[in-house]
Amino acid sequence: EVQLVASGGGSVQPGGSLRLSCAISGFTFDNFDVGWLRQAPGKEFLEWVSVINSAGDRTYYEESVKGRFTISRDIGKNTLYLQMNSLKPEDTAMYYCAAVRADRGTFDRGGYGGSRPYPNYRGQGTQVTVSP
Numbered sequence: 001e002v003q004l005v006a007s008g009g010g011s012v013q014p015g016g017s018l019r020l021s022c023a024i025s026g027f028t029f030d031n032f033d034v035g036w037l038r039q040a041p042g043k044e045f046l047e048w049v050s051v052i053n054s055a056g057d058r059t060y061y062e063e064s065v066k067g068r069f070t071i072s073r074d075i076g077k078n079t080l081y082l083q084m085n086s087l088k089p090e091d092t093a094m095y096y097c098a099a100v101r102a103d104r105g106t107f108d109r110g111g112y113g114g115s116r117p118y119p120n121y122r123g124q125g126t127q128v129t130v131s132p
Helices: none
Strands: 003-007 010-012 018-025 032-039 047-052 059-061 069-074 079-084 093-101 121-130
Touching: 003 093, 018 032, 018 093, 018 121, 032 069, 032 079, 032 121, 047 069, 047 079, 059 069
Parallel strands: 003 121, 010 121
Antiparallel strands: 003 018, 018 079, 032 047, 032 093, 047 059, 069 079, 093 121
């Protein structure tokens, strides 16, 4: 059974930091790109925030988080992380851990962006709220 269990959300002031974690079971990183989607309040669609490829040597960041967020993974713990620094109110959202089969070739065709691609697996979310 595949499970992606996200944690680490919370409420912080602008400029603060949070680290999200996602404990993964039922598959390993070898065959999946893994990353984070978020859904802001009032928005209909989720958007990809950051993804790391199955080999661990390529990453994607949504433009507004570049330089502030860092994605990483611990293969031994089968855990994905998202370090979020210099948080802004517009980062307020529900954040979801998700996985895309690597053989879909999404990285090779520059396919991450907005709400695409639809993930193969997605876990429950963790809420991040940034407000004064």
